[in-house]
Amino acid sequence: MAFLSYLISGLGLGSVYAIIALGYSMVYGIAKMLNFAHGDIIMAGAYAAFFAMTAAGMPLLAAALISMVICTLLGVTIERLAYKPLRQASSLSVLITAIGVSYFLQNASQLMFGSDTKIFPSVLSGSFSLFNGRLSVSYLSVLTIVICVVIMSVLTLFINKTKTGKAMRACSEDKGAAVLMGINVDAIISITFAIGSGLAAIAAILLCATYPSVYPTLGSMPGIRAFTAAVFGGIGSIPGAFLGGLMLGIIETLAKAYISTQLSDAIVFAVLIIVLLIRPTGLLGKKVSVKV
Amino acid sequence: MLKVENLVVRYGMIEAIKNISFEVRDGEIVTLIGANGAGKTTTMQTISGLLKPASGAVYLDGTDITKIPPHKIVTMGLAQVPEGRRVFAQQTVLENLELGAYYRKDKNGIAEDMKNVFELFPRLEERKTQLAGTLSGGEQQMLAMGRALMAKPKIMLMDEPSMGLSPLLVKEIFRIIEDINQRGTTVLLVEQNAKMALAVADRAYVLETGKITLEGTGAELAASEQVRKAYLGG
Known part of the structure; x- marks a missing residue:
């Protein structure tokens, strides 16, 4: 029974990673860049929700909405100001810029909100029991898993069925050819950043509901783990981000429970290294074969 | 022009x-x-x-x-068939053609042009649900041309x-180029x-x-x- 309960909380944690990993993966798939500031957008989302709930006294859903709007605007603005001018630059310049943006956001929030940890209001506590009380499942885990599955399904439909989704896939394959179809590639990249950043806000709230402390570097570790999850599943692939996130959450939780809390990160990254040695493109990464 | x-x-x-x-x-x-x-x-x-x-x-x-x-x-x-065809390999033939008409809003006109493209390239109609990356070089060239035509240039x-x-295919492609030209x-x-x-x-x-x-x-x-x-x- 203990195993089952770890598994469920692992799935919950993994769902949060999956939602964050989606942001990394979609941006990578379309803009071909690693947005290392993605974790800090989570931090911004957490602060936005925190102040909306405490200072403005808003209910959770309204705060979540505000947080999503702020993160979306922030993501699109960062892309416009920091990344767009580098469209023709080497990928190394873009990577360094992204790391710079990450530090900028962390320091800006420290300047604005202070470095002290703020306690996020308790939003969804409580649990229900199964098997005559032998297994206790928190509502939060269930909610997180459900939200993650819904996001994944909606996004998959969006990418495969809508015109914008098809344009996104075209941009991800060949931007030069996409432009010749009349697709505004800059607009598609903006939309991608908007979606990824909006998802980061949802992840921020789910994360703060589990670990209720808000501080300027809050997004770094979840960001790095979710990035790992995206690579693990195959970066650029939406189902890959989903699978990678869930696997990472489960491995981390089980490692903490059965092996060692201190070693859990080492174990997670060891698994990543092994997977990449066997499948360099990640679990669901595409091996592109094109006939010429 | x-x-x-x-x-x-x-x-x-x-x-x-x-x-x-x-x-x-x-x-x-x-x-x-x-x-x-x-x-x-x-x-x-x-x-x-x-x-x-x-x-x-x-x-x-x-x-x-x-x-x-x-x-x-x-x-x-103005539509361009780029060098090296550059079809979207991970999308189907049909999706490639739809992308060609990306900017257009006239659903009926698009359907009409899709019919014309299939008339010009019957092979594309046979393979419309196939991924473009699995087509032969000649078929990919036809797809690139059909895709450009979908923009109604x-x-x-x-x-x-x-x-x-x-x-043999080169001859076929040039015959089609003349055909496209004669259609206006x-x-x-x-x-x-x-x-x-x-x-x-x-x-x-x-x-x-x-x-x-x-x-x-x-x-x-x-x-x-x-x-x-x-x-x-x-």
């Missing part, structure tokens, strides 16, 4: 196109022939807006389009459509296969290291001593 005036294009310090001028009139097939590195693809990419010229102008129906972003130029009636730019195809689309064709290109072209220009060195009707150039020596193998 299309007029290129004193066009200069540079890659850094290198001048790839050195002040060229030419025009394509309504309903014509015009071809630019030249060796590898003569600047043919550079010229095409500058016309479709992917490259910005250092100086000079490109007029589409009288409007200078050198300052217009490439995705807008498509909506003005007034003028279609084709960059090396015969590249890498068997002689003006064509600007860039080719290394000078013989075939000159045979279908109303007029032709010879491009050598970024300069136009010769021009005339397709038949005139095919008969010219200079062209025969350099491009037609004697």
Whole structure:
């Protein structure tokens, strides 16, 4: 029974990673860049929700909405100001810029909100029991898993069925050819950043509901783990981000429970290294074969 | 229809196109022939807006389009079949064709053009649910052409459509180019296969290291001593 309960909380944690990993993966798939500031957008989302709930006294859903709007605007603005001018630059310049943006956001929030940890209001506590009380499942885990599955399904439909989704896939394959179809590639990249950043806000709230402390570097570790999850599943692939996130959450939780809390990160990254040695493109990464 | 005036294009310090001028009139097939590195693809990419010229102008129906972003130029009636086909390998044939009509809103017109494309390329209809990456080279070329037609262009730019195809397929592709032209689309064709290109072209220009060195009707150039020596193998 203990195993089952770890598994469920692992799935919950993994769902949060999956939602964050989606942001990394979609941006990578379309803009071909690693947005290392993605974790800090989570931090911004957490602060936005925190102040909306405490200072403005808003209910959770309204705060979540505000947080999503702020993160979306922030993501699109960062892309416009920091990344767009580098469209023709080497990928190394873009990577360094992204790391710079990450530090900028962390320091800006420290300047604005202070470095002290703020306690996020308790939003969804409580649990229900199964098997005559032998297994206790928190509502939060269930909610997180459900939200993650819904996001994944909606996004998959969006990418495969809508015109914008098809344009996104075209941009991800060949931007030069996409432009010749009349697709505004800059607009598609903006939309991608908007979606990824909006998802980061949802992840921020789910994360703060589990670990209720808000501080300027809050997004770094979840960001790095979710990035790992995206690579693990195959970066650029939406189902890959989903699978990678869930696997990472489960491995981390089980490692903490059965092996060692201190070693859990080492174990997670060891698994990543092994997977990449066997499948360099990640679990669901595409091996592109094109006939010429 | 299309007029290129004193066009200069540079890659850094290198001048790839050195002040060229030419025009394509309504309903014509015009071809630019030249060796590898003569600047043919550079010229095409500058016309479709992917490259910005250092100086000079490109007029589409009288409007200078050198300052217009490439995705807008498509909506003005200029479509390009890029060198190397560049179909979206991970999408189906049908999705590729739909992307060709991306900017259009007229559902009926799109359906009509889809029918025309399938009439022109029956092979594409047979394979419409297949991923474009699994098509043969010739089929991919047909898809790239069909995709450009879906934009309902007034003028279609084709960059090396015969590249890498068997002689039989090359013939087929050129027959289709004539067919497309007869259905009312003006064509600007860039080719290394000078013989075939000159045979279908109303007029032709010879491009050598970024300069136009010769021009005339397709038949005139095919008969010219200079062209025969350099491009037609004697």
